[in-house]
Amino acid sequence: MLPESVDSILDWLAQTGLAGADEASLVRGFSQRCIAAGCLLSGGLVIIDTLHPLYEGRALIWEEDPGANFRDNEFQPIRNDDANWESWQRNPFFHMLRDGETYMRCRLVDGETLGYPQLEELRVAGQTDHLAVVHRLRDAPSVEDADGFYARWTTAAPQGFSDPDIDALKRLTTQLALALRLAAQTRLANTLVETYLGRDPGRRVLQGGIVRGRVEKISAVLWFSDLTGYTRLSEEVPWDQMISLLNDYAEAVIGSVHDAGGDVLKLIGDGVLAIFSGPDLKDASMAAMTAGRALGQKLRDLSDRRAAEGLPTANVHLGVHFGDVYYGNIGSPDRLDFTVVGPAVNEVSRIAAMCHSVDRRILCSSEFISLLPEEERTDFVSVGRFALRGVGSAKHLYTLDPAILQNR
Template identity: 55%
Template sequence: MDNHDVDRVAAWLAESGLRGETELTLLNGFCERCRAIGIAVSRAIVIIDTLHPIYEGRGFRWREDETDEAPLLEFKRDVDGASTESWQSSPFYHLIAKGGGELRCKLHAGETAGFQAIEELRVEGQTDYFAKVHLFAPDAIIGEMDNLASRWTTAQPGGFSDAEISALQHLTPILGLAIKSASLARVPVAVVEAYLGRDAGRRVLAGRMSRGITEKMNAVLWFSDMRGYTTLSETIASDQLIPLLNDYAEAVISAVHGAGGNVLKLMGDGTLAIFTDTDPAAACLSAMRAEADLRQRLAELNARRAVAGEPVSTIYLGLHIGDVFYGNIGSEDRLDFTVVGQAVNEVSRIASMCRSADRHVLFSTAFREALPSDEQGKLVCVGRYALRGVGRAQELFTLDPELVAGR
């Protein structure tokens, strides 16, 4: 191994990072090239925090030998503190606490620096350990993404040579920059999908951000809200309100997404979603699958909350189909990617009629007529209603109670 070999690995890292290769591709390619030039890496881990509603960080692993270990690690947020003690006893935490830097332990000589994790590597036959933590400058921190940690071990007799350690010291910052670039590319995807929804998020990331640019489409519209939410919000303890909203929102959103729908907007306890398909009947059937899934989820949720002595509720749902405008609406400084049109107004009014009709779900006449004929019979008329803000009265339908009971 000479300087030219190390420079070739560095050049590959820079080119691959600019191409936008994934973190695992970068780590795998890097380790293979290191071994090819004489750096006897046998195991490697790189960890970087992220900005994501569920995951706090991601780890990437490589090993020269066969293993059933997953190459990708996703660390969920430690809400209850169960992982805190383990993390605080780790070499990475030690390095971060002292402001970054390196840690080397010559395992073949019995060095472990007092860390159980390093001792386990020694027992498994690793002969040398080299870890490095890069702290980001304050202006370069995004959310909790404030450092990149890497760990390298070898199983060769005598451990790493001085030249191998020097090469790793030179190359790991370049690998870290490439991995940081790949991880940063995931941040806008996570953010826009979390706050705009899957489909709207993809459209925004594709460049559809111009004010007033909309698309006319025919879509099934879903509008749901929680029964008695206003009363609940005024009567339950404040520390129970957010868990209540989260539980019922989770049930609604999971049901919509599970059936291929897109949630566009959360409004307190309300949810606006759409289902689209080139065949309107298929979109309607997807919405009905979501409704059936939601009923099941609500039954399980209410049973769990009742056992825990927590307040329970249910969801009122309106389903409609019609033409809407889908796109960016707002000012030059603040845009919202959503749907507007008379059909949106109608579906919200239909949902609001659930209380008067004493039904958990109501379907518009247009929705029923868009269904295949054999599915239309599953809906029964509950009456003709004048909807506030809608020009004409219309018949509303609900699921045949006998079919619901038999499912």
């Protein structure tokens, strides 16, 4: 590659990275521009470790062959007791990371595979040259805990890479690593903010909604659910099993809310606070109904599975309400929470708490029932008026007709 071509690709990486391009666009664009500049790439593998609740990192695989699909995969951590650990130990990247090497070139056309099975596979497949690049992103006491950026470029050109191409790829790959790290951290920020704050609050925060005291008044359907008999369960169930139980039931609740278009705002011990909102409040009420029905099925399936495995089971109490709330940033300058506050939030938690007193799994306020289409209201029956703790006026509460609930 000519120096001016290298400079052009460097400029493109800087501009595209700053513009917020994703990892796949960066790897595709980089590979295509290298080929256009005369570096005959035939394949590339890029891996970047990242902080994620579920995944160790992301692998992007590009091939020049038009018939090959671009692959973009997230992968699980590899630990020294995993089945894949032995294969990882035979990978050139492992040895480069362990030994602090940044570059490894193997002229496959000359049979230089250094005993690595992966390189022998590339040679047999017709690749003639190989360049691996490793940059540590975070030091750690052991190889399995270190975070890194890894890249592998190959060519099938008869004479392999030229020395100027190797020099250019080394320089360019470092800039690609920087752009990819920026893209990965941006994606990670989106994931973490939405995971810990909720989907809609996360979007609002990332769009600049971080000013303390900036709230808006909205009308929303409010959902509060918690585990039935949590105190008893926590005393009777071993804590390793209790954590599993909490996770299983939280997944059932949160999945039901999210699938129906709601937003989970808080996990409070075993409790879940969520809202359903939007321009059409009848749609919001029906979304809450959809979530409730889905939760019922998920709970039945979950209890069957856990009982079959000899694990403790539980049930969920659910309170549903409708009212005005203040939605936004509340807290101190150095510790904010994007949440909802207002009397309706207190009321929905008290409604859920009444489930135990009246022996009902679901209780809904008259305000929520009034939102529902007429044909949906017939599924509910009144359980009476109740004075709720900390609420100034009694609430008329409804539950699903027991005959209907039994069939769901």
